[in-house]
Amino acid sequence: MTNQKKPSRNLTMLTDFYEITMSNGYFSNGYRDTVVYFDMFFRHIPDDGGFAIMAGVQQLIDYIKDLEFTDDDIAYLESTHMFQKEFLEYLRNFQFACDVWAIPEGTPIFPGEPIVTVRGPVIQAQLIETMLLLTINHQSMIATKANRIVRAAQGRAVMEFGSRRAQGADGAIYGARAAYIGGCCGTACTICAPDFGVPALGTMAHSWVQLFDSELDAFRAYAREYPSNCTLLVDTFNVLKSGVPNAIKVFQEELLPRGYRPAGIRIDSGDITYLSRKARKMLDEAGFPDCKICASNSLDEYIIRDMLMQGAKVDSFGVGERLITSGSEPVFGGVYKLAGVEDANGNIIPKIKISENVAKITTPCFKGLWRLFDRDTGKAIADVVTLHDEVIDDSQPYEIFDPEHIWKRKMVTNFRAVKLRKKIFEHGQCIAEERTLEEIKRYCAEQVDTLWEEVTRFENPHQYYVDLSPALWDIKNRMIEENTALSQR
Numbered sequence: 324m325t326n327q328k329k330p331s332r333n334l335t336m337l338t339d340f341y342e343i344t345m346s347n348g349y350f351s352n353g354y355r356d357t358v359v360y361f362d363m364f365f366r367h368i369p370d371d372g373g374f375a376i377m378a379g380v381q382q383l384i385d386y387i388k389d390l391e392f393t394d395d396d397i398a399y400l401e402s403t404h405m406f407q408k409e410f411l412e413y414l415r416n417f418q419f420a421c422d423v424w425a426i427p428e429g430t431p432i433f434p435g436e437p438i439v440t441v442r443g444p445v446i447q448a449q450l451i452e453t454m455l456l457l458t459i460n461h462q463s464m465i466a467t468k469a470n471r472i473v474r475a476a477q478g479r480a481v482m483e484f485g486s487r488r489a490q491g492a493d494g495a496i497y498g499a500r501a502a503y504i505g506g507c508c509g510t511a512c513t514i515c516a517p518d519f520g521v522p523a524l525g526t527m528a529h530s531w532v533q534l535f536d537s538e539l540d541a542f543r544a545y546a547r548e549y550p551s552n553c554t555l556l557v558d559t560f561n562v563l564k565s566g567v568p569n570a571i572k573v574f575q576e577e578l579l580p581r582g583y584r585p586a587g588i589r590i591d592s593g594d595i596t597y598l599s600r601k602a603r604k605m606l607d608e609a610g611f612p613d614c615k616i617c618a619s620n621s622l623d624e625y626i627i628r629d630m631l632m633q634g635a636k637v638d639s640f641g642v643g644e645r646l647i648t649s650g651s652e653p654v655f656g657g658v659y660k661l662a663g664v665e666d667a668n669g670n671i672i673p674k675i676k677i678s679e680n681v682a683k684i685t686t687p688c689f690k691g692l693w694r695l696f697d698r699d700t701g702k703a704i705a706d707v708v709t710l711h712d713e714v715i716d717d718s719q720p721y722e723i724f725d726p727e728h729i730w731k732r733k734m735v736t737n738f739r740a741v742k743l744r745k746k747i748f749e750h751g752q753c754i755a756e757e758r759t760l761e762e763i764k765r766y767c768a769e770q771v772d773t774l775w776e777e778v779t780r781f782e783n784p785h786q787y788y789v790d791l792s793p794a795l796w797d798i799k800n801r802m803i804e805e806n807t808a809l810s811q812r
């Protein structure tokens with residue numbers, strides 16, 4: 324199974340209206356065929372983490388492949404009386420012709436690096452901004468959050484339970500996809516199984532227990548229905564006085580005689596540490612040391628970490644609202660900025676955006692992006708943003724320096740330099756390598772493993788180096804100086 328289902332809706336018009344008004348203006352001002360370079364990058368890692376996880380590229384690909392203005396779309400635009408006829412004809416015959424580079428899904432990403440670059444006619448590059456940012460911001464945010472939660476669980480399974488609290492259907496579906504990339508073992512969101520190959524899983528609701536005449540009846544009925552995968556929700560009435568004793572009774576009377584072992588119990592309220600420890604003891608004493616304990620109830624990475632530090636006996640976690648909404652920081656602020664424009668001779672004229680806030684000054688030029696890995700440890704040392712045609716020769720020592728504090732320098736030796744981005748569209752044709760979601764998830768785990776613990780810790784993580792090559796740094800600084808001089812005149 325591939326990792327993608329084609330979208331059933333035409334989302335071409337899911338673009339900010341100003342993209343269309345600007346494009347119409349580019350068209351009438353002679354910029355119709357002007358080739359530009361746009362970069363997507365982000366400035367801040369949610370939850371003050373040390374890294375984020377790239378996700379959502381496949382949905383960008385789907386969107387671009389299906390770009391098409393329907394007759395209804397054109398009729399609507401015409402009805403606004405804001406667009407010239409020739410421009411609407413251009414849209415009617417729209418053929419995507421850009422090159423697009425993106426960091427593969429599942430890769431750890433850092434602020435300030437061009438995670439996506441689009442090169443092509445300005446009208447086209449502008450038009451896709453909204454969906455490009457929407458899909459990558461959303462899924463990267465959820466994959467990043469999921470990865471934090473999964474790391475807090477220290478090898479225990481984390482199930483994504485959030486559909487009911489997601490912000491809309493797409494939030495649930497693509498959120499579950501991203502959560503799987505980030506490391507969740509599956510989702511309660513059933514549609515993600517046939518559509519993306521994310522395992523659908525789950526336990527039971529309180530309504531099941533409430534519906535029957537008694538908790539015992541409810542457990543018995545479930546055990547008879549699903550003897551090979553029997554996880555019972557034990558907190559409807561009283562976990563230790565009723566839920567766990569009834570579960571043990573049912574395991575003994577319904578499962579063992581038929582040759583089955585229990586799968587687990589789920590605790591969804593109260594002090595999970597206390598209850599799970601007591602429940603563990605009761606299950607062990609009853610001869611069910613293999614019966615897993617699942618915990619849920621407004622969990623996040625901090626609560627999970629604390630519970631485990633307190634000695635909770637939990638084998639798996641079900642996490643909903645705080646994962647699917649990235650509740651602690653529900654915005655991934657990726658932006659899309661113009662970095663260059665080609666002149667009539669095909670020379671790339673770098674473009675910069677200056678800001679009072681240094682962090683908001685953009686990095687001009689058509690760029691390349693490299694990650695340097697230590698050859699002995701396999702660990703990532705730094706990322707280097709270069710000019711697009713620069714090559715980092717990893718047979719030679721390479722000096723990296725902090726672009727804001729240039730006296731901070733480090734000579735890197737014995738490293739492997741890897742180009743981080745892959746070309747996914749060439750002259751409008753998709754050339755992206757197909758990967759299953761399973762492959763992306765595995766790759767994500769491997770790549771997170773290449774980060775030092777200093778970068779992955781939750782509190783005050785070390786800021787991973789994202790440096791500029793000397794050539795790129797020179798151009799950027801010259802442009803800042805020129806612009807500053809101009810504005811002082």
Ligand SMILES: Nc1ncnc2c1ncn2[C@@H]1O[C@H](COP(=O)(O)OP(=O)(O)OP(=O)(O)O)[C@@H](O)[C@H]1O
Binds near residue numbers: 633
């Ligand atoms: N040992 C623990 N350490 C830290 N947080 C915990 C621990 N046990 C549970 N929690 C968290 O504390 C919160 C408890 O929520 P709340 O006060 O609503 O209690 P509750 O058990 O859900 O109540 P209710 O009976 O209404 O379901 C949840 O977010 C839960 O995950």
Ligand SMILES: O=P(O)(O)OC[C@H]1O[C@H](OP(=O)(O)OP(=O)(O)O)[C@H](O)[C@@H]1O
Binds near residue numbers: 484528620642
């Ligand atoms: O707390 P979250 O992290 O969002 O995890 C999902 C929650 O959704 C369910 O509760 P709900 O009360 O909606 O239904 P239920 O009767 O199935 O428990 C489940 O029991 C969890 O508590």
Ligand SMILES: O=C(O)c1cccnc1
Binds near residue numbers: 511524527
């Ligand atoms: O299967 C479950 O246990 C489940 C599914 C959705 C939300 N909460 C729990």
